[in-house]
Amino acid sequence: MQQQATDAKILQVVAAIPSGKVASYGQVARLAGLGRAARRVAAALRRAPAEPPLPWHRVLRSDGRLGLPPASPGFVEQIQRLQSEGVRVTDGRVDLREYQWTGAGSGTASEDLDALLWHLE
């Protein structure tokens, strides 16, 4: 049940990103216990089901730019969603210094976040 649990965790972490804040793929990967497998996060989001609704728009690249290609249809949607949450997006880019999710353990202590998210152990 490893693989499935991992995927579920990715979605759970993304779902835990507060409105008005953003997180990078790598950040999510780390929080989900995936280490450096940031691509896995991207893949999970892409394959993620329409329901339950997931705040995928709060996941950006480590440099603050959107993950989607500027020509992608979802690009504009993502920007719009972010802005409607109060996140200023300039030229497909977000100021991480201000909007990056710095909640529980988003820096290093993923163990605590785990408990916070899952209410386990």
Next chain:
DNA sequence: AATGTGACGAGCG
């Protein structure tokens, strides 16, 4: 089975 790809990220020159 092997190879290439991708909503990524960190290092290095």
Next chain:
DNA sequence: ACGCTCGCCACAT
């Protein structure tokens, strides 16, 4: 700032 390489890992050919 820029381009390249490697790590990671599910999926498509």
